[in-house]
Amino acid sequence: MSRWEPDAGGRLREAALELFATTGYEATTVAQIAARAGLTSRTFFRHFPDKPEVLFAGSDTLEQKMVAALRAAPLEASPRRALDDALDVAVALLSERADFARRRHHVIAANPALLERETMKLARLSTALATALHERGVGQRPAAMAAQAAVAAFGVAFDQWAREPGANLRRLVEENLDLLVGLVRDK
Template identity: 65%
Template sequence: MGRWEPDAAGRLRAAALELFTAVGYEETTVAAIADRAGVTSRTFFRYFADKPEVLFAGSEGLEVAMAAALAAAPEDASPRAALDAALDEAAALLVERSDFARRRHAVILRNPALLERETMKMARLTESLAAGLRDRGVTDPVATMMAHAGVAAFRVAFSAWVDEPAIDLRHTMADNLGALARYIGSSNP
């Protein structure tokens, strides 16, 4: 494949994921990724700052899309309905890219440094959702707790969906939040 072929960034992501899965993240070099994608290492660095970035580039798009969906919820929507709109958006994006999302997740779980970076990404997502809830008039600490609960519901559902592709990701997120609300609302410990 020549260097002039379109979508070098996409080819680099695909090549990286193939190599990370086949030989391991640590064992894969930027040169090997570039070679597999049919480009030079220099081209790799035009698109990605470093090797981890090939897995994380574009992930801020999830945060932006979720925050936008929360903000776009009708003004009279409850905070939970606005949070549900953000989770709906996340599910739609992940289902659209299900193969990549599942394979990426497997690579991240096997590498502590990548797992730490993913955790930091989730912390930024939580703060973004909390800010969106505050913009809708939810005061702290409730806005922060709701954002944490939403991200927790998202993460638990995502892990289940990765393991069992037949699971409906969006409904599992909603079920997780509902179960939490019922448990908190019950008088049973």
């Protein structure tokens, strides 16, 4: 086996999801994931620091791409407009790998420890977006509120999209933001 397998990361992720869905997350070992992908545990650990990261490494990529999109928005764009650019990138990325994202979501939803890790990743995404907004000159409070609203809308939309094949993720995010305005105003 060569030291660098082509798309070893992708094969490991796919093998992991198949095993998690059939054998269960807890019962699956890194050795089993590697074997199913035709690779060794050493190769697994060259790509992922631990078993859960085979599910979460993509979240870091997502965060980086969303922050980059926000930073690239025109300086005169409102916080909402800049966040929309970030959300567009997230939607595009997830839609490209919809099947994987949905199966991943079901594994995570069934395991409280993974759900907690997912929550932490979303919280970190929110902080990263707020920081990037603040660097564009948005005040700390509005930056935090806008970022949290965007991440909440995205998280709730993603939950629904994962359960409803055929749903439009971008539209769900938009609906959630509209919903938010109505809910907060209706005292």
